[in-house]
Structure formats: structure tokens, C-alpha cells
Amino acid sequence: MGSRRVAGVDSSTQSTKVVVVDAGSGELVHSAAARHPEVSEVWPQRWWEALGEAGGRSITGARALSITSQQHTTILLDRRNEVLRPAILWNDLRAMASGADLVRELGPDRWLRSPGLLPDSAHPVSKLRWLREHEPETAAQVETVLLPHDWLTWSLLGRVAQPSTDRSDASSTGYWSIAGGDYDDDLLRHSFGRAVLTPEVLPPDAPAGASAQGLLIGAGCGDNAATHLALATDVGDMVISVGTSATVSMRTTGPVLDPTGRVDTMADARSGAIPIIAMLNGARVLVATASMLGITPVRLDKLAARAEPTAGGAVMLPYLDGERNPPREERHGALLGLSRPALTPEMIARAAVLGLACAIADAADALSRVAGEPRRILLVGGGAKSRALRQALVDLTGRTIHTAPEREHAAFGAARQAAWVLTGTLPRWPLGLSPHHPSESSGAWAVDVRAAHRAAGLGRPAGPAANSS
Incomplete structure (x- = not known):
């Protein structure tokens, strides 16, 4: 893989981190970060601005880029693909009762059989129920539901094609089945009362497209999956x-x-x-x-x-x-x-x-x-x-x-995925673990x-x- 470089972006709860690494060795070439506001709901445009501040929208010398982000945080678009309201972050607890209602209505077995989880306050499926009950006028305008890595990837591609995601982030919604490998539309309709558009689920090594600057953009993933990739x-x-x-x-x-x-x-x-x-x-x-x-x-x-x-x-x-x-x-x-x-x-x-x-x-x-x-x-x-x-x-x-050595693991995991998309092979990068004993x-x-x-x-x-x- 020579000296080809790839980039990884982690849009986390607190900040956007960007790393540029050598695709062959995993050696860090450059890193930057920009803070996010400490709130429980935020306009996604703030993440886009932070991505620009950290240099993630135009990376010189990199051939491919992949994005990871906080999971569960819910972005709502209208039929013109405009953001309807501030995104509700994963750590906001307002939908706790809504999640409990969903479990009570369908029974735990129905949820465990398909998404493999019981909805709680974090999951988008619970947030959609909360929105339906507490902000019905906004709920009536919702056309598409995205997560942050979906929205940022789509934004890098000009917001023109169909939004995409990957299996890790799709599985964090509460309406995607790991066993079936597809969205569970019945659960989505039960929660929200009607169908909405969801992003296409790409394979983890597939490109989502190329940016206007010719940068290959990977499918991306959720931050927990990215950390496992990094390790x-x-x-x-x-x-x-x-x-x-x-x-x-x-x-x-x-x-x-x-x-x-x-x-x-x-x-x-x-x-x-x-x-x-x-x-x-x-x-x-x-x-x-x-x-x-x-x-x-x-x-x-x-x-x-x-x-x-x-x-x-x-x-x-x-x-x-x-x-x-x-x-x-x-x-x-x-x-x-x-x-x-x-x-x-x-x-x-x-x-x-x-x-x-x-x-x-x-x-x-x-x-x-x-x-x-x-x-x-x-x-x-x-x-x-x-x-x-x-x-x-x-x-x-x-x-x-x-x-492991101190570094931005989620961003490195995204960079490793970018190298996978670029070369067709998931690279092996040295890790250097240190054991600690009781x-x-x-x-x-x-x-x-x-x-x-x-x-x-x-x-x-x-x-x-x-x-x-």
C-alpha cells in the first residue's frame, strides 16, 4: 500500500476528531479536533461546521475517508431534505417512558427476535414515539430519519444521492434486524404510526461515493463498531x-x-x-x-x-x-x-x-x-x-x-475502514497492548x-x- 494515506473522522458527543494515517502501517500523520456544544439536542449543522474546523471536509493527500459517530442520536428531515428540529442526542432521557411503552405494547420477545434489544431512551425507535406524542406537528413533516454518521457522509457527498449507512449504525435504531439483515418496517410503523425513509445499508467495505474533491468516502460505522475495528x-x-x-x-x-x-x-x-x-x-x-x-x-x-x-x-x-x-x-x-x-x-x-x-x-x-x-x-x-x-x-x-497506546480509537477505526475501502483488504496495524494485573x-x-x-x-x-x- 506504500505511502497512501487515509482519514478517519469521529463525530462524538463532545467533539469532532480527524486523523490522517498511513494506510499500510497505521502510523499517524496528522490529527485535529473541534469542540461540540455540551447540550442534549443540537442542530446537525454544528457538526458539519466542526468537521470543517477540524479539516475533515478537505483533506490534502488522503485518498479515502470514513466517518464514525455517536450512535442513536436522531436526525429528522422533511420532504425537501431539510432538518426539521435539533437532533435529539443518544444521552437525552426524555424518551425513557416511550421505550417502556413500546416494550409493553408488543412484548419483549418481539423486540429481542428482530432488533435484538429492548427499546430505551437512547434508541431512535423510542425517540420517534416520543416525537409522535409530544411534537405531533413536527412528526407529521418527517420524511427521512438519519443518524449523525449517515448525515455527515451524505453531506460530504453533496446531499444529492440517497443517504446511506452501514449495518452497525442501522442496528442501533431499534428497527433494523441483525438476523434478517434489513429494516423491520412493522416496528417502525408501530412506533411512529407510519412509514418513513431510511438510509440504504451498505456493506462495511463498500464506498458510499466520492466527494467533489475526488476523495473516496467509505460506508462509515457507529463509534462502538469503529473502536472494535481500531482494536x-x-x-x-x-x-x-x-x-x-x-x-x-x-x-x-x-x-x-x-x-x-x-x-x-x-x-x-x-x-x-x-x-x-x-x-x-x-x-x-x-x-x-x-x-x-x-x-x-x-x-x-x-x-x-x-x-x-x-x-x-x-x-x-x-x-x-x-x-x-x-x-x-x-x-x-x-x-x-x-x-x-x-x-x-x-x-x-x-x-x-x-x-x-x-x-x-x-x-x-x-x-x-x-x-x-x-x-x-x-x-x-x-x-x-x-x-x-x-x-x-x-x-x-x-x-x-x-x-492500548493512547489515541482516538474510534477515529482510527474509521481510518482502518477507509483503508479497507481503498485497497479491498482490511489492513493489520500494530497495536502494542500493555497488560495490568490485579x-x-x-x-x-x-x-x-x-x-x-x-x-x-x-x-x-x-x-x-x-x-x-
């Missing part, structure tokens, strides 16, 4: 991603069905599936705690790393932004079990780390119960930089966890810490979606 995961590999939010996912050969609704099965950007548990509260828990203590996140990490392992009995429930999984519509975090010895910056920092780590470990256990024991666990995202969080996850799960003393306290967090309410569903199954 070159094999079947049985579990990926823990701790960014703004936190996800625990595993690559499997086919759908994994969870009747509790905790695990969604989405398609990957190859030919398999990615059962996943997605949580709203990730590294922001640590950032918010650091702000409360008047210190930097780096300082918080150092305090937590040297604190007594159990945080003196202090227990933090990390639901500062509500929670999608387990469902909590209200923003109800808690700090419990305080004593005078525990009321120090070190112990509070440690309690925040343990609260987040216990939530992630609980999700990893839940996923393992339905998808099988992981072959290998990989940790990525900004939270992976926290030594205290990384070691807490290792100790609380009792497992070796591998970290500490010798963790057996004496980790079980008690996890038990204390469960007793305090960690993992206990609350809110309208709790009884949906």
Missing part, C-alpha cells in the same frame, strides 16, 4: 471504553439476546455482532468530583491512588447525569457511608473512582452472563489514563486488563467493596423502564 478485536474480546460515558461490549459471531433488556445487541462493522451495555456516567464522574474538591483530575487520580483501598467505607453511586443502564431518569447520585476518617479529599477521590469502577465491573459481569466469559479485556478512552481507575477495574474484576492485596477487599456498592443501590433499576420486561 482488531477477535470473537470473545471485551472492550471497556470510558469516555464521557462508559460502555462494555464484546465481539461475538451473532446476536446475544438478554431478556432483562440490559444488553443491546448491535452489529459490528465486519460480519458479527457487538452485545453492549451503555452507561451515561463515565469519566465525567471523576471530573465532577475533582471540581467539587477544587483540584484537577490529575490531582484527583493521585489522591485516589494513594488512599486506603476501600475509601474508608465511603460509597459513591455515580448517577450524576441520571442513567440509561440501569435506567434512572433523575440525576440522583449519592455519597454514603461517611465517617470522620472517610471525610478527606483522598477518601472522597477514592470513593468516586470506586463508584465508577464498580458500575463498570457490574456491567462487565452482566455482559459475561449472557455473552460468555471474555477471552481478553481491553480498556480504552480518556478514563484509561487514570491509573487509579485502571487499577480499580483490574482489582474489582479480578482480571488482567490490557490498555494487586496481591485486592482479594482481601474487592469483594466487600462491590458488595457494599450493590447494597447501596448500584445496578438496581429505577424509573419507568425498570419494569418494561
Whole structure:
């Protein structure tokens, strides 16, 4: 492949990241980023502007480009292909009751049999029901429903041809069947009351077209699928991603069905599936705690790393932004079990780390119960930089966890897909994983810490979606 270059774009919740890499080696040539507004709904034009600010609309020297983005976020177009209202982001909880209604109306088996998930607040199928009930005038004008990577890819191609998507993002809508490989129009009509136009689902190695500058544009994919591409995961590999939010996912050969609704099965950007548990509260828990203590996140990490392992009995429930999984519509975090010895910056920092780590470990256990024991666990995202969080996850799960070199994994995954589209072969790029092992003393306290967090309410569903199954 010589020195040919490809580009990957990740339009995430917080920012647009662009990487340009050598298609043969995966070596980073250039990177740039532009921030997004921190809101729960946003006009898609802001993402288009951020793509321009980061240089992703005209990349010199690249031969191909692929886009990944936040999944579930819902964009509504009218018959003139104009955006009708701000896109409702994946982390907006307004459609939680709507998702529970859909499950109650059709029964969980109907949903598990086709999309492989139970609708919750994130899924477009729930957002469409919410729109139908709360904004009927807007709902009446909806002609087409897209996700961010669909809309950005279509925009790069001039917004003239039929919009396209891939199997990973289609599977995140709640109205696309992994088993059938096609849209489930009956579910869409049941939710919204009528049919709408949906993007064409392209194979993961297919081009969506070429830009006006001659840049080959790949099919793109959802951000979770892109991260698995970047890590070159094999079947049985579990990926823990701790960014703004936190996800625990595993690559499997086919759908994994969870009747509790905790695990969604989405398609990957190859030919398999990615059962996943997605949580709203990730590294922001640590950032918010650091702000409360008047210190930097780096300082918080150092305090937590040297604190007594159990945080003196202090227990933090990390639901500062509500929670999608387990469902909590209200923003109800808690700090419990305080004593005078525990009321120090070190112990509070440690309690925040343990609260987040216990939530992630609980999700990893839940996923393992339905998808099988992981072959290998990989940790990525900004939270992976926290030594205290990384070691807490290792100790609380009792497992070796591998970290990859720090980089924008979703954007690199999109770039790897772009190289696949350009050359016809999915390239092998070096990864350089580093293993982290449980500490010798963790057996004496980790079980008690996890038990204390469960007793305090960690993992206990609350809110309208709790009884949906």
C-alpha cells in the first residue's frame, strides 16, 4: 500500500476528531479536533461546521475517508431534505417512558427476535414515539430519519444521492434486524404510526461515493463498531471504553439476546455482532468530583491512588447525569457511608473512582452472563489514563486488563475502514497492548467493596423502564 494515506473522522458527543494515517502501517500523520456544544439536542449543522474546523471536509493527500459517530442520536428531515428540529442526542432521557411503552405494547420477545434489544431512551425507535406524542406537528413533516454518521457522509457527498449507512449504525435504531439483515418496517410503523425513509445499508467495505474533491468516502460505522475495528478485536474480546460515558461490549459471531433488556445487541462493522451495555456516567464522574474538591483530575487520580483501598467505607453511586443502564431518569447520585476518617479529599477521590469502577465491573459481569466469559479485556478512552481507575477495574474484576497506546480509537477505526475501502483488504496495524494485573492485596477487599456498592443501590433499576420486561 506504500505511502497512501487515509482519514478517519469521529463525530462524538463532545467533539469532532480527524486523523490522517498511513494506510499500510497505521502510523499517524496528522490529527485535529473541534469542540461540540455540551447540550442534549443540537442542530446537525454544528457538526458539519466542526468537521470543517477540524479539516475533515478537505483533506490534502488522503485518498479515502470514513466517518464514525455517536450512535442513536436522531436526525429528522422533511420532504425537501431539510432538518426539521435539533437532533435529539443518544444521552437525552426524555424518551425513557416511550421505550417502556413500546416494550409493553408488543412484548419483549418481539423486540429481542428482530432488533435484538429492548427499546430505551437512547434508541431512535423510542425517540420517534416520543416525537409522535409530544411534537405531533413536527412528526407529521418527517420524511427521512438519519443518524449523525449517515448525515455527515451524505453531506460530504453533496446531499444529492440517497443517504446511506452501514449495518452497525442501522442496528442501533431499534428497527433494523441483525438476523434478517434489513429494516423491520412493522416496528417502525408501530412506533411512529407510519412509514418513513431510511438510509440504504451498505456493506462495511463498500464506498458510499466520492466527494467533489475526488476523495473516496467509505460506508462509515457507529463509534462502538469503529473502536472494535481500531482494536482488531477477535470473537470473545471485551472492550471497556470510558469516555464521557462508559460502555462494555464484546465481539461475538451473532446476536446475544438478554431478556432483562440490559444488553443491546448491535452489529459490528465486519460480519458479527457487538452485545453492549451503555452507561451515561463515565469519566465525567471523576471530573465532577475533582471540581467539587477544587483540584484537577490529575490531582484527583493521585489522591485516589494513594488512599486506603476501600475509601474508608465511603460509597459513591455515580448517577450524576441520571442513567440509561440501569435506567434512572433523575440525576440522583449519592455519597454514603461517611465517617470522620472517610471525610478527606483522598477518601472522597477514592470513593468516586470506586463508584465508577464498580458500575463498570457490574456491567462487565452482566455482559459475561449472557455473552460468555471474555477471552481478553481491553480498556480504552480518556478514563484509561487514570491509573487509579485502571487499577480499580483490574482489582474489582479480578482480571488482567490490557490498555492500548493512547489515541482516538474510534477515529482510527474509521481510518482502518477507509483503508479497507481503498485497497479491498482490511489492513493489520500494530497495536502494542500493555497488560495490568490485579494487586496481591485486592482479594482481601474487592469483594466487600462491590458488595457494599450493590447494597447501596448500584445496578438496581429505577424509573419507568425498570419494569418494561
